[in-house]
Amino acid sequence: QDPDVQQKCGFYDNGLTEKLKKELELSELFESSLKNHDFQVYLQPKTELKSGKAAGAEALVRWLHPERGMILPGDFIPLFEKNGKICELDLYVFKEVCKLLKRWIHEGRKLLPVSVNLSRQHFRTAETLKRFYDIAKEYGIPQGIIEFELTESIFFDNKQIKIVQESIRKMHQYGFLCSLDDFGSGFSSLGLLKEFDVDTIKLDRSFFINTSGTKAKEVIRCLIELAQSLDVQTVAEGIEKPEQLDYLRAVGCDMVQGYIYSRPLPIPEFEEFIEKM
Ligand code: C2E
Ligand code: CA
Ligand code: CA
Ligand code: CA
Numbered sequence: 001q002d003p004d005v006q007q008k009c010g011f012y013d014n015g016l017t018e019k020l021k022k023e024l025e026l027s028e029l030f031e032s033s034l035k036n037h038d039f040q041v042y043l044q045p046k047t048e049l050k051s052g053k054a055a056g057a058e059a060l061v062r063w064l065h066p067e068r069g070m071i072l073p074g075d076f077i078p079l080f081e082k083n084g085k086i087c088e089l090d091l092y093v094f095k096e097v098c099k100l101l102k103r104w105i106h107e108g109r110k111l112l113p114v115s116v117n118l119s120r121q122h123f124r125t126a127e128t129l130k131r132f133y134d135i136a137k138e139y140g141i142p143q144g145i146i147e148f149e150l151t152e153s154i155f156f157d158n159k160q161i162k163i164v165q166e167s168i169r170k171m172h173q174y175g176f177l178c179s180l181d182d183f184g185s186g187f188s189s190l191g192l193l194k195e196f197d198v199d200t201i202k203l204d205r206s207f208f209i210n211t212s213g214t215k216a217k218e219v220i221r222c223l224i225e226l227a228q229s230l231d232v233q234t235v236a237e238g239i240e241k242p243e244q245l246d247y248l249r250a251v252g253c254d255m256v257q258g259y260i261y262s263r264p265l266p267i268p269e270f271e272e273f274i275e276k277m
Contacts, residue, residue, distance in 0.1 A: 023079050029065070030085050034092060038064050041096045042264035043114070045273065046235055046257045049249050054274050056113040058149065058257060059097050060264045061089065077119075086119040087128075093117075094132060097146065098139035100267060105140070112274070115147035115179055120154035126166040133174040143175030149202065151181040155192050168197055179235075184223070193230060201227055202257075205238025221251040228252065 033039060041059045048055035063071035080086040094116050104111055122128045136146060148171060154160060171178050179200040183189055184207055193201070207220055220236075227234045236248050239258030248256060262273055 026071075026076055026079060027083055027085070030080070030089075033063065033065065034088065038066070039089065039092060040064055040266065041093055041100070042266055043270040044257055044264040045262050045270070046255045047261045048255055049245070049253055052277075054112060054277055055255050056115065056147070057270065058115045058264075059093055059117070061093050062264075081119055081121060084121065086121050090116070090118055090122065091131070091135075094146075095135060098136055098141055101141050101145060102139045105142075109271075111142070111145055113145050113147055113177070115149050115177075117149045117151070117181070120151070120157070120160070123154060123160050123163050123167055126163050126170060129167055129170040129174060129176075132176070133170075136174070136176075144177060147177035147179050147200070149179045149181040150198075152183055152186050152189060152192065152204075155180075155196065156186065161195070165196060172197070182237075190226075193226070193232070198232060200233040200235060202235045202237050203253075208236065208238060208244055217247060220247075220253075224251050224253050 040062050042062050043057040044060060045054045046056040046058065047053065061073055061077075063076060065071055077086065080089055097114050097116055101111065101114065132148075150164070155164060168178050177199045178197070179202055180192060180196065180198045181202050182204045183192075183201040185204040201223075203220065203223065207216065210216060224234050233254045235255040235257055236244075236253050237257050239245060239248070239256045239260050241260065245256065245260060265273060
């Protein structure tokens, strides 16, 4: 065999094995990390544009491994979606959020709505929601304070449409809110608005990466107007620059989530941030 080809194949194989090895390692670490509370909930504030006040927060998971340091969701969420562990992790995050809200109630703090991301894996049946409801009830969480973020991609699987519609109906019945995440990141996003009864849309970060052109600005303006006429709240994601804020304010976007206000913060730092606002 051509040694050059052999070398290339060898290199490719090594790369693949490395990736599999890493995935296997992370999979094996999952259970013990869950038990040791190595997964932590960070909160990123959502700011109401009109008042400049914090209007809520999104729970974003972080894996704080004692030896490897912080591992970001991008490095393990796709893997856990594949091997099914994501449902357990989402449930853990949800419980941590319930615990936090319970403490806020206990301490007499102002309650902020907190949103939790739900993987598409939960929507194999509409029964999953009952589990979340039981837990929220156990913690004494009031209605309308927890929101689920469903990423746009789950709405494109024909097999899942009915289940997702039924799940959203149950969410509302159980007193949860529902948000359509990464809105506009795929195609036919508009159609989703008429099929699914969501409370909020989160305009995907990709909309705001290049907003200098008039076309991009017009698209954002029209989407916000459409949402308003459907009585759906709007959140602009990934906002980093003041000029983006000016424009969003001018076109009546409700909320902003992005580094311009704050990165996702550990809970104690988030509480400090809120107190200083
Ligand atoms: P997402 O739900 O779209 O969350 C927003 C992501 O954008 C977060 O990344 C956040 O840190 C980042 N971000 C916020 N503001 C800015 C900004 O101004 N500029 C830039 N460049 N980025 C910004 P993160 O925390 O790394 O999470 C990545 C994704 O992982 C999330 O995207 C979500 O899809 C997933 N994820 C995170 N936590 C969970 C979880 O508990 N369960 C599930 N199923 N997925 C999760
Ligand atoms: Ca989200
Ligand atoms: Ca998003
Ligand atoms: Ca409404």
